Amino acid sequence: MDFNYLSTILFLPAAGAIIIAFISSRNEKAIKWTAFIFTAVPLVLAIYLFCAFDRSLSAAGTIQFEEKYLWIAPLSAHYHLGVDGLSMPLVLLTAFLGFLAVLISWKIHERPREYFAWLLLLETSIIGVFASLDLLLFFIMWEIEVIPMYFLISIWGSGRRDYSAIKYVLYTLFGSAFMLAGILSLYFTTGSLSMPDIANQGLGMVQAIMPAGAIFWLLFIGFAIKLPMFPFHTWLPDAHTDAPTAVSVMLAGVLIKMGGYGMIRLCVFMFPGPAQDYAQLLIILALIGILYGAAVTLMQTDIKRMIAYSSISHMGYVLLGIFALGQVSLTGAALQMFSHGVVTGLLFAMAGLVIHNIETRDLRQLGGLARQVPTMTVVFSVAGLASLGLPLTSGFAAEFLIFLGSFNSGVVPNIEIYTLIAVVGVVLTAGYILWLIQQAFYGPVNKNFDGVKDADGLEKFYMYVLVAVIMLVGIYPAVLTDVFKLGISPIAGLFGG
Amino acid sequence: MNLHLFVPEITMAAFAVLVILLDLFVRQKAVLRGVSIIGLLAVIGYSLGMWNGISDELPAFIFNSMLAVDNFSLFFKILLAAIAVLVILASADYASKFTRFQGEYYALILLSALGMMLMAAASDLISLYISLELASISLYVLVSFLKDRKSTEASLKYLLLGAIASAVLLYGMALVFGVTGQTQLDAVAASIQSMGLGGLVDNPALLIGIVLMIAGLGFKIAAVPFQMWVPDVYEGAPTPITAYLSVASKAAGFAFILRIFYSAFGMPDWLSQNWGMIFAVLAVFSMFIGNIVAIPQTNIKRMLGYSSIAQAGYLMVGLATLGFASAGAIAGQSTILFFLASYTVTNLGAFIVVIAISNKINSDNIEDYSGMGKRSPVLALALTLCLVSLIGMPPAAGFMAKFYIFSAAVQQDLIWLVVIAVINSVISAYYYLRVVKVMWFGEPATPENVPSTVAPRVALIISCLFVLLLGIIPGQLMKLAEIAGKIFGG
Numbered sequence: 001m002d003f004n005y006l007s008t009i010l011f012l013p014a015a016g017a018i019i020i021a022f023i024s025s026r027n028e029k030a031i032k033w034t035a036f037i038f039t040a041v042p043l044v045l046a047i048y049l050f051c052a053f054d055r056s057l058s059a060a061g062t063i064q065f066e067e068k069y070l071w072i073a074p075l076s077a078h079y080h081l082g083v084d085g086l087s088m089p090l091v092l093l094t095a096f097l098g099f100l101a102v103l104i105s106w107k108i109h110e111r112p113r114e115y116f117a118w119l120l121l122l123e124t125s126i127i128g129v130f131a132s133l134d135l136l137l138f139f140i141m142w143e144i145e146v147i148p149m150y151f152l153i154s155i156w157g158s159g160r161r162d163y164s165a166i167k168y169v170l171y172t173l174f175g176s177a178f179m180l181a182g183i184l185s186l187y188f189t190t191g192s193l194s195m196p197d198i199a200n201q202g203l204g205m206v207q208a209i210m211p212a213g214a215i216f217w218l219l220f221i222g223f224a225i226k227l228p229m230f231p232f233h234t235w236l237p238d239a240h241t242d243a244p245t246a247v248s249v250m251l252a253g254v255l256i257k258m259g260g261y262g263m264i265r266l267c268v269f270m271f272p273g274p275a276q277d278y279a280q281l282l283i284i285l286a287l288i289g290i291l292y293g294a295a296v297t298l299m300q301t302d303i304k305r306m307i308a309y310s311s312i313s314h315m316g317y318v319l320l321g322i323f324a325l326g327q328v329s330l331t332g333a334a335l336q337m338f339s340h341g342v343v344t345g346l347l348f349a350m351a352g353l354v355i356h357n358i359e360t361r362d363l364r365q366l367g368g369l370a371r372q373v374p375t376m377t378v379v380f381s382v383a384g385l386a387s388l389g390l391p392l393t394s395g396f397a398a399e400f401l402i403f404l405g406s407f408n409s410g411v412v413p414n415i416e417i418y419t420l421i422a423v424v425g426v427v428l429t430a431g432y433i434l435w436l437i438q439q440a441f442y443g444p445v446n447k448n449f450d451g452v453k454d455a456d457g458l459e460k461f462y463m464y465v466l467v468a469v470i471m472l473v474g475i476y477p478a479v480l481t482d483v484f485k486l487g488i489s490p491i492a493g494l495f496g497g
Numbered sequence: 498m499n500l501h502l503f504v505p506e507i508t509m510a511a512f513a514v515l516v517i518l519l520d521l522f523v524r525q526k527a528v529l530r531g532v533s534i535i536g537l538l539a540v541i542g543y544s545l546g547m548w549n550g551i552s553d554e555l556p557a558f559i560f561n562s563m564l565a566v567d568n569f570s571l572f573f574k575i576l577l578a579a580i581a582v583l584v585i586l587a588s589a590d591y592a593s594k595f596t597r598f599q600g601e602y603y604a605l606i607l608l609s610a611l612g613m614m615l616m617a618a619a620s621d622l623i624s625l626y627i628s629l630e631l632a633s634i635s636l637y638v639l640v641s642f643l644k645d646r647k648s649t650e651a652s653l654k655y656l657l658l659g660a661i662a663s664a665v666l667l668y669g670m671a672l673v674f675g676v677t678g679q680t681q682l683d684a685v686a687a688s689i690q691s692m693g694l695g696g697l698v699d700n701p702a703l704l705i706g707i708v709l710m711i712a713g714l715g716f717k718i719a720a721v722p723f724q725m726w727v728p729d730v731y732e733g734a735p736t737p738i739t740a741y742l743s744v745a746s747k748a749a750g751f752a753f754i755l756r757i758f759y760s761a762f763g764m765p766d767w768l769s770q771n772w773g774m775i776f777a778v779l780a781v782f783s784m785f786i787g788n789i790v791a792i793p794q795t796n797i798k799r800m801l802g803y804s805s806i807a808q809a810g811y812l813m814v815g816l817a818t819l820g821f822a823s824a825g826a827i828a829g830q831s832t833i834l835f836f837l838a839s840y841t842v843t844n845l846g847a848f849i850v851v852i853a854i855s856n857k858i859n860s861d862n863i864e865d866y867s868g869m870g871k872r873s874p875v876l877a878l879a880l881t882l883c884l885v886s887l888i889g890m891p892p893a894a895g896f897m898a899k900f901y902i903f904s905a906a907v908q909q910d911l912i913w914l915v916v917i918a919v920i921n922s923v924i925s926a927y928y929y930l931r932v933v934k935v936m937w938f939g940e941p942a943t944p945e946n947v948p949s950t951v952a953p954r955v956a957l958i959i960s961c962l963f964v965l966l967l968g969i970i971p972g973q974l975m976k977l978a979e980i981a982g983k984i985f986g987g
Contacts, residue, residue: 166930173888
């Protein structure tokens with residue numbers, strides 16, 4: 001590879017952040033356009049990589065666009081980037097949402113210089129998590145993400161933002177504490193920090209320092225908190241609710257996907273044995289997450305909090321798909337991560353818009369907005385329907401694959417029953433989504449909201465782009481599943497799937 | 498006599514005397530600062546030359562095997578001299594507060610640095626003790642330099658507790674001498690070897706001696722339960738001296754421990770695992786108590802004091818690793834050295850900001866840092882970077898240091914200790930981030946910014962640069978630390 005595409009995608013946002021730091025904070029326009037350019041170019045590059053990605057079946061399990069340089073000799077750590085079928089769409093998703101986040105933030109006027117610098121740094125660290133193939137680099141990127149999030153939530157957030165921000169930080173650090181211990185044990189068990197090497201050569205490389213099951217759990221806790229899996233989910237509603245809109249979009253859209261990605265990439269791929277042993281337990285936790293998340297969502301009256309809780313339920317599907325351990329279910333889980341990223345991203349963007357234009361976030365006070373803000377109503381409804389998994393939307397494709405794949409996987413005992421229970425979650429989802437839309441947009445027209453603004457041109461632009469992606473993936477999921485499959489098939493192969 | 502091996506120490510002593518003499522004639526006290534720094538830079542330069550130039554002569558012993566000249570002691574000579582340079586630079590504004598004794602201030606810093614350098618080089622119980630006293634007595638005086646109530650109280654506490662610690666250490670040494678009949682460290686090791694495992698188990702005096710030495714040294718490195726002096730002394734001492742204490746005294750203490758425990762008590766495995774376990778337990782207590790008590794602190798110097806207790810805990814994870822490693826293996830030494838270096842730049846960076854801010858607002862209360870992000874973005878950014886590094890988050894040096902030291906511990910099967918240590922990092926995030934929060938999210942009391950002069954600014958830039966460098970490309974220093982650590986067990 002002559003040109004280091006991934007490094008460019010990875011570091012352009014960070015470079016943008018540094019440049020922004022030197023622009024006078026009074027020059028808001030320059031700051032925003034810099035942020036625009038330094039997220040647009042990575043997006044274009046990511047789309048180019050996605051198109052250039054080798055989709056032939058012979059490319060299954062191969063790393064593409066690889067870059068590898070020795071970084072810290074005494075630790076034999078490498079600066080090692082690369083994408084396979086699993087990470088490529090996630091890198092694309094991050095670049096995509098990162099770009100939209102800048103557009104969504106266009107109306108931020110409070111301390112814009114710091115805001116956009118942190119936002120761009122956040123994008124770099126998330127792309128870094130998906131693109132790193134060296135455990136140390138992966139962990140560093142995983143940790144760096146915490147700092148921008150802390151500032152973004154606690155300065156530009158709303159409500160109990162201080163509390164939410166520190167809670168987010170402590171939860172994440174607590175999880176990464178175990179993850180670090182897991183990565184270190186993995187390092188000394190295998191003598192390598194290279195993720196592909198460890199996955200390919202298995203754990204038998206050197207004598208085991210500790211049982212594989214223990215390392216599995218150390219790593220898993222970190223990812224479970226991020227996903228979030230029940231019972232580690234309590235940071236999520238607070239952080240999502242109090243974060244500024246664009247940050248909620250990033251948080252729900254890509255940040256929590258780091259958890260699912262890590263589970264597939266590290267836990268399942270490197271520890272097929274323990275993954276299979278504990279699959280039943282984890283699937284039960286997934287079911288609790290699905291049903292409990294959905295039930296709690298039904299109780300919410302705050303529009304953002306509602307979407308936040310629905311994420312817990314949706315991530316339960318991801319967890320189910322992952323630990324059903326079948327080729328189709330894993331592909332479905334990966335697709336669900338992408339789909340949830342776009343759909344919930346759109347929902348949060350819309351909720352932000354409602355809060356910004358109508359200045360209330362309490363569902364009980366909203367109502368009858370369909371007349372006053374028709375565009376928002378239509379888009380919000382589409383996003384809602386995608387969230388509940390209506391056919392022709394990405395949500396349907398993803399959930400269908402998860403249910404189908406889980407039911408047929410045959411790797412985990414009793415999986416058929418678990419799958420049937422999970423399907424109940426869809427009913428609950430339909431319940432809260434329809435209630436949300438009905439409560440906010442339909443019913444008698446409320447005179448108080450006469451004259452509120454509908455979406456303007458910029459907002460329409462990013463809304464329509466997101467809707468287009470949702471529909472595209474819903475109608476033709478192969479655009480993504482063909483890529484995911486290449487990354488998933490070597491993993492599913494471990495379980496004979 | 499290979500006197501050229503002793504040039505760094507001679508230079509230090511000569512410059513200390515020179516500074517005192519010049520103080521009599523020179524009106525412009527800044528000259529004294531310049532002279533001290535020139536002396537220290539000469540020491541750094543000469544030591545670097547020795548590292549590269551005469552590596553075939555090393556390791557060498559001088560003065561009847563009282564002192565060892567090897568890469569390990571050179572590493573600490575360079576580190577300690579660098580600390581002294583940064584502290585003197587950081588004192589520039591602060592020292593002008595002293596109406597008298599500016600010459601003595603710089604001379605005492607040089608002398609204590611000399612004592613600490615000798616601590617790192619000493620290879621005999623007697624020279625170890627003498628160098629420790631040289632370092633300590635200079636520090637007692639430095640702590641009292643403000644001559645106000647708090648400073649005097651701090652100094653008295655430090656003196657009394659320090660004297661007790663020294664006595665305990667000396668008693669431990671006496672017991673070790675009594676059992677082995679030797680003071681030279683290698684000879685002590687040989688004597689212990691000849692006793693055999695049975696002889697060791699039958700001889701509790703040796704173990705008691707070792708435990709007493711740990712107690713005495715625990716005082717130096719501020720390990721729980723010998724940490725009582727830390728918060729008061731840190732609060733009361735002149736802030737540059739607090740910075741100096743927190744890094745130099747700790748570095749020298751760990752150099753001392755590494756040298757004595759590895760050279761004299763490194764074998765047999767039974768013995769080293771015993772003291773390894775003691776350090777592991779002390780590490781656990783230091784981390785928990787340091788971090789938890791730091792949470793409610795309102796004075797930033799006290800908070801950093803407790804934080805330094807916790808940091809000593811992380812370092813002792815390295816010592817425990819050393820104890821559990823099988824005899825002769827290279828494990829953990831280099832990680833401790835790397836951690837010390839990165840902790841040094843980080844903590845000094847933090848203290849330099851504290852000094853600059855307290856010069857302006859005359860307060861060390863965390864509340865008064867409110868809105869510092871608006872008043873002085875550069876200082877606030879530097880302090881944020883240092884605090885992030887103290888938490889142990891990338892991309893700062895603290896992360897690499899912790900990763901390196903914990904990785905060695907995992908290698909010795911100490912995963913439980915690592916999990917406790919990492920969870921402690923999470924606890925620490927809470928109080929470090931509180932300062933960050935106050936600085937960036939609080940409203941400034943006045944819009945005035947905080948001025949600083951060139952010298953502290955240079956020191957701050959150097960520290961922060963190294964915090965980032967060691968965090969992003971740590972390979973080079975890790976390699977040097979490995980060479981320095983190799984003298985044990987090589």
